[in-house]
Amino acid sequence: MEQLFLGVIGGGAMGSALLRRWVNSGVCPPDQIGLREPDLGRARALQEELGIRLLSDPAQAGEARVLFLAVKPQVFTTVAAEMGQPTxxxxxISIMAGIPLEQLQxxxxKQVVVRTMPNTPALVGAGMTAISYGAGITPTQVEQVEKLFRAVGExxxxxxxxxxxVTALSGSGPGYVAVMVEALIDGGVRVGLPRPLATQLALQTLAGTTALLQxxxxxxxxxxxxxxxxxxxTIAGIDALEQAGVRGALMQAVQAAYERxxxxxxxxxxxxxxxx
Ligand SMILES: NC(=O)c1ccc[n+]([C@@H]2O[C@H](COP(=O)([O-])OP(=O)(O)OC[C@H]3O[C@@H](n4cnc5c(N)ncnc54)[C@H](OP(=O)(O)O)[C@@H]3O)[C@@H](O)[C@H]2O)c1
Known part of the structure; x- marks a missing residue:
């Protein structure tokens, strides 16, 4: 088999979201992508949908030009042991939370390693990915890595x-925003709006405000x-927010997530x- 460009290990929530965007946006031809995913149902569905190749063992992913690790951090040691030290x-490239560059290296x-932290809106192409490069990275490789992640957002x-x-702000941030949106919807229901209407108003207000700020x-x-x-x-509403300590609560949320x-x-x- 001709050498693949990308060997992906893990086709779960984030791995599959990335694969979809890479194939659908033409960032990487599907026949240049191999996926190692133990859940055969999930793997075959992705193969059928995207036309990517399935790899029967992790070592095959280690034969690609770029190895992409999208498994949970808890299984990293096992996956690395299964792969040996590929040449x-x-x-x-790793998207695993909490696995440092040193451990990847x-x-x-024998490889240049890259640690990244995408977030869940990557699933709809509106992600935010932070990237840290290991020693020896070249400008061409930086461009390759950025191209892969620009396909799913900033x-x-x-x-x-x-x-x-970064994990505490953009990584965990979608959780904070989801709580805020839910509370706004409940507020709308509290003052008499039907829930579907309150949901539409809350979501579009958030999206519109963010777009305006940007x-x-x-x-x-x-x-x-x-x-x-x-x-x-609005000032009456903001007064209520300030009295409830919303700013402090959000800052504390980021601090707590950072410490964790x-x-x-x-x-x-x-x-x-x-x-x-
Ligand atoms: N989801 C996010 O928003 C997000 C954001 C930033 C970073 N991340 C990082 O992305 C990584 C993946 O997260 P996720 O949410 O996509 O998790 P996930 O949905 O659980 O996906 C992980 C996938 O890896 C598979 N897997 C397990 N052991 C494997 C092995 N030995 N070889 C190959 N594949 C294996 C799992 O299969 P089984 O289900 O059969 O075990 C699963 O399909 C994590 O390290 C996480 O820290 C995720």
Whole structure:
């Protein structure tokens, strides 16, 4: 078999989302992608949908030019052991949370390694991926990696020391936003709107506000000032938010997620006491 461009290990939620975008946006031809996924039903469905190749063992993924690791961090050691130390790939790209570049490099000493942190909106092409490059990366390889992740949204390069903070903000962020959207919907229902209508209003308000902030490169405080007329409805709502400590709660959410990410990165899997 001719050497594949991409050997992907793990076709779960994130792996399959990436595969779909790569194939559907033409970033990588399907016959250049091999997938190793133990769930045969899932693997065959992806093969049928996308026309990618299925690999019967992880070592075959290690024969591709780029090895892409999309398994849970807990199975990384097993996967690395199953692969041995492949010589073919030039690059090993990981999306595994909490696996440092150093550990990737130890498992794949002959390759340039790359650690990334995408987020769930990648499933709809609106992701945010932070990337940290290992030693020896070339500009061409940076371009290759960015191309893969630009297919599912925006891309930023960060120092690896920032990865726990990135995890706490953009990695966990979709969870915070989902809670906020749910609360806005409940608020709408509370003041008499049918739930489907409240849902549409909440979702489009969030999407529209974010688009406005991004497209006009507007500071959030300026937008808030623009929409608060003296004695009006919005300032009354904001007063309620401030009294409930919403800003502090969101900052604390990021801080708590950061601390948890640091614990997990350092290998501490035990759940900490609440508030401790
Ligand atoms: N989902 C996100 O939003 C997100 C965001 C950022 C980073 N990540 C990272 O992305 C990685 C994957 O997350 P996910 O949400 O896509 O998880 P997932 O849905 O559980 O996908 C992992 C896939 O890997 C497969 N797998 C397990 N052992 C394997 C092995 N030995 N060889 C090959 N494949 C194997 C699993 O198959 P089985 O189900 O049969 O075990 C599953 O299909 C994680 O490391 C996570 O930290 C995810």
């Amino acid at each position: 073919s790939p030039e690059l090993v 130890q498992a794949f000493p 891309v930023v390069t960060v120092a690896e020391s920032q990865m726990d903070a 497209q006009e490169q507007l500071h959030p405080a300026l937008l808030k000032d623009r929409v608060t007329s003296p004695g009006g409805t 990410s640091c614990q997990l990165t350092s290998g501490a899997t035990a759940l900490p006491k609440r508030g401790g």
